[in-house]
Amino acid sequence: MTRTAQSASQDVRELELDEIARDALHCIEIVANTAESLLHGHRSGKPESFATVNTWTSGAQVENLKAINESERAALTELIGQPVIARVDLADENGVVETVFITRSTPPSNTGYRIASYRSFLGSIAARDVGDDLSLRIGGCRLQRRQSSRQ
Structure with missing residues (x-):
């Protein structure tokens, strides 16, 4: 391979890596901002949300509701601190590549990215x-793992 061909190949690879980096950083920003927005707008469930309260079990119901609320807040806080832990490229049976970002906790929806909890x-x-x-299989398409890069 000539020096010019090597240089051109390296330039193409750098452009590909720049695009991957920009896409990953954008996803990280969206996940963190969405989690922060959800955390600040988070409305905890209250015991009044139960249709009826049984005096024998109401304490357990209220404690369970409190635990759920705390778990949701902890998951959102975790997403703010570490929005994405991995980026994985998958290829379907036709060779079409799809990127999936992986989070430690339940990812927010409607981000424009395919995101899954690990x-x-x-x-x-x-x-x-x-x-x-x-x-x-995802949505009727068979996907096969092609490559991965961890952050």
Whole structure:
């Protein structure tokens, strides 16, 4: 390969990496901002939200509701501090590549990105080694893992 061809190839690779980095940073920003917005607008469930309160079990119901509220707030706080932990590219059976971002807790919806918690089946792909074969179906499409890069 000539010096010019090597330089051109390196320039193309740098442009690809720049695009990947910009996309990842944008996703991170959206997840963190969305989580922060949800946290500040978070309305905790109150015992009055129950249709009826049973005096024998009301204490347990209220404590369960409190635990759920605390868990939701903790998940949002975690997303603010660490919005995305991995970026994975998947290729479907036609070779079309789709990127999935992985989070530690339940990701916000309507971000414009495909995001999954690492605790979900889709998110578990981040724990696999690069190059491992994995087949799964999403929305009727069969996807196979193609490559991964961890952040």
